[in-house]
Amino acid sequence: MDASRPIGVFDSGIGGLTVVRALMERLPLESIVYFGDTARVPYGLKSVATIEQFTGQIVDELMRRQVKMLIVACNTMAAVASATVAARACGVPVLDVIEAGALAAVEESPRGRVGVLGTPTTINSNAYARRIHRLDPALRVVSQACPLFVPLVEEGWLDHPVTRLTAQEYLRPVMAEDVDTLVLGCTHYPLLKPLLKEVAGEGVRLVDSAITTAELAARRLAELNLASTGECTADYRFVVTDVPLRFQTIGERFLGRSLGSVERLEW
């Protein structure tokens, strides 16, 4: 496979841009095609059958664009549709945010007590607990669905009394289990890191799956001899199914820089 090909990163919406941001910092020579299904976002409350159908369509589109690696930047898709991704990837290496987050949780938890925060579908799938237990069956895992975090982030209320109160409510049962590590199991949540750090308290580590995914991608590309040699300038493409109101503003909040040109695909 040609190492100059782009990495394909996909998400149900724009949250996966936090993963793109981490990839740009960790792997500045790599080109990236980002696909966000903004016309059908959010996936976090949809059924497994529908998520599998949508995931298959996205993977097919990225395969047509000849990516050298697929990164599932959406926790919900990683949680319930990883078999669909694998089946359609035709041998292209795949990694996802849950794999990366589970690995980091196991490596970082000092006392083996891990809390996982995510969308209802991610939490109901139990995917984090299963992946963590595959790495270390002795770890204690407590999960909590936080359906309001995504809309709060999109509203821009990153440090707002409403968000603080919501976080206190969601974290109460998790902290009661005396966890030492909290996995941010949704690509929107890294934007709430300062607030969650405060609510969870000093002693608790936060695992940001965007950063851990970029680490894992770097490792995997090196192992497979697929890392870009930097002969061409890194190229970034953003493909979405809808360009909604405030898209640039919200997108740039996630990416941490200007989005440049965005292609809208009409499905």
Added chain:
Amino acid sequence: MDASRPIGVFDSGIGGLTVVRALMERLPLESIVYFGDTARVPYGLKSVATIEQFTGQIVDELMRRQVKMLIVACNTMAAVASATVAARACGVPVLDVIEAGALAAVEESPRGRVGVLGTPTTINSNAYARRIHRLDPALRVVSQACPLFVPLVEEGWLDHPVTRLTAQEYLRPVMAEDVDTLVLGCTHYPLLKPLLKEVAGEGVRLVDSAITTAELAARRLAELNLASTGECTADYRFVVTDVPLRFQTIGERFLGRSLGSVERLEW
């Protein structure tokens, strides 16, 4: 046209069931086909082009099911895609929640100072203000987007400190304009009526567009000689594009009774 045909009611998701509930109470002899695009909900943050495309697909589906009237139970579609609905309705009468809400606001406001609450797309479209001013150009209209109300209702936090704090924040600029009437410009909002009444204070009237839409439908059916004579028992069908987690629970919260059988259409 055959008066025994069903009324077609549609929404981006399940919020439109508040309109179905009001129709069942006001027009117990009428059969109803409800269409909820649960696979692509919510529409409130999508672009106009995408909303028009989705709306056209829904209207075509309901026309195939031979409805005698179309009710747009989604404020967002009514706000930005009413031309699409009219073009595809092939002469079948159409009414929508914005028309009904605007009419009720004009009739009910004692001092002509109206606040409108809705999703960002509805508010940005300025559709309520335009329809209200068509009826009475002298009315003062203040609009406020409330993007967190839908997720709060779906979380079931109908009387929760987080919801109260959010409502206080959204209503502050509206109440500062001394409004006497508040239009609930989204089908999810009627579930927040008790809380909004409290936050807005005693003197403010709330216009629930579900109830006013059922009133307007009754009036229009009578005028057009299309009211059911009750020869057959009223039949209720629910068609959705996805059956997500907790669908029955949330659906019944909106409908106020059991949903019965639900048909999933795979698009």
